[in-house]
Amino acid sequence: MKQIASLLMAAILLSGTSTVALATGGTPPSFADQTPPPAPDYARPEAWAARAGAPGASSIRPPGAEAAPSDAAVDVFYVHPTTYRSKGSWNQDIADTATNAWTDASVIARQAGVFNGCCRIYAPRYRQGSTLSFMAMDGDGGRAFDLAYTDVERAFDHYLKHDNKGRPFILAGHSQGARHLMVLLERRIDGTELARRMVAAYVVGVNLSEGDFGKTYKSLTACDTPAQTGCVVGWNATLAQTDIPMVSAAGERRYVEWYGDDPGKRILCINPVSFDRGKPETTADQALGAVPGAPGEGAMQATQPGAVAARCVNGFLVVEPAAGLDLTPLPGGSMHYHDYGLFYADIRTNARLRIDAFLKAARQ
Structure with a gap:
């Protein structure tokens, strides 16, 4: 197996951690x-x-x-x-x-x-x-x-x-x-019969580079549009206060070491509100629903629509969550713990959209 990649920064890596064990x-x-x-x-x-x-x-x-x-x-x-x-x-x-x-x-x-x-x-x-x-x-x-x-x-x-x-x-x-x-x-x-049965892959909170498609993966592609199937989606959420140049350089290191310093090193960012690579920026009123509160603490609350503005900036998803969501960032402004929760209803809706497109194509 190739050398394991660094996954952004030390604080980001401990997704879902608590005080246990x-x-x-x-x-x-x-x-x-x-x-x-x-x-x-x-x-x-x-x-x-x-x-x-x-x-x-x-x-x-x-x-x-x-x-x-x-x-x-x-x-x-x-x-x-x-x-x-x-x-x-x-x-x-x-x-x-x-x-x-x-x-x-x-x-x-x-x-x-x-x-x-x-x-x-x-x-x-x-x-x-x-x-x-x-x-x-x-x-x-x-x-x-x-x-x-x-x-x-x-x-x-x-x-x-x-x-x-x-x-x-x-x-x-x-x-x-x-x-x-x-x-x-x-x-x-990649390149197998299973790829034809894969509706999509949501590969979130990791350093997946744009250039991996065509190099690491010979046939798989990133998802360009919301209803595309057989493709891969990814993003890393952070606040505007994050030092984007620093985390970008850290995230791109794996790709540069494997393939060289070319434009493909940029981390894949697909905005999970639009799910459209041609629409990297969305306003809060477009967001379908985020889950409030810290993961794992108490019963899941109802999703709140219109609560997260998001835009892709140099490979990272810069988010502006509503204060009422009560979401605590990691040091440096990372919203790694909330990569899914910020877009709970959006991902849920997108999965159905891709499934409908996949099943329709299969019937034709």
Whole structure:
């Protein structure tokens, strides 16, 4: 596997984290000296945070949001971000119930659940790389990410063999989860028969460059229009106070190291209000609905329409959320925790639009 990319900045990487399971004390063992947790068995229900017939927290909806029909024609395979804050272990044991509970409350409900109005949702638990992993991405941290990816790929293959049955599917993920999807797209989707069954991929909160299309991915393309299918969407939300030149340079580093310093290094930014690369700027009144409040804290509140202005600036999505949303940024102004929640209703509506276009084309 290619060298693991840096995912913006250290503070951004800890998407969905909480105060659970923060191990401290002493120098951690090397990856080679630490016995990895047992590999998940994806034939067992406990290896899934969500699956058909057992959606778990992915079934949670804001007041007023409709559930998917029982005969939904499309699946979503969702990979969650970092929720394991250990500084003493490289990878999470999926038997860690405290981390699983936080994962479910913070991101299975608020990210995977975005798609519960259109689709059956499959969300594997996996031996995610921990907080510790981000401190050594060129060494043991990269090895921890490699291990995590093997679980994601095995989970996807299990889903294909036992659950998919030829159905169209959406890929979705965030931060670390999106990074694993970047690899899965390269290894298992690009240039294969599966690409024809992929409605779209929402690869959010990660450094996916415009030039990856045509280089990393030989046939997959970025989504240019809201109803386009078989393509990839991505964005990274931040406030205007963020030092965009600094985070852009950090985000572009992976591409430059692999392919050289050319215009393709710019991070992919598709505004998730317009979902149109020709319309990179939208006003607050165009936004369909954001979820207020911090992820994982209390019941999900009703979405608020007209609450987020957004514009793509040098590869990043600069947002202006209404004060009433009560969303706390990360240091430096990053809205990484809120990449999905800011656009909850917009993503939900877009997924249905792409599905309708996909199914219509399939009938022709």
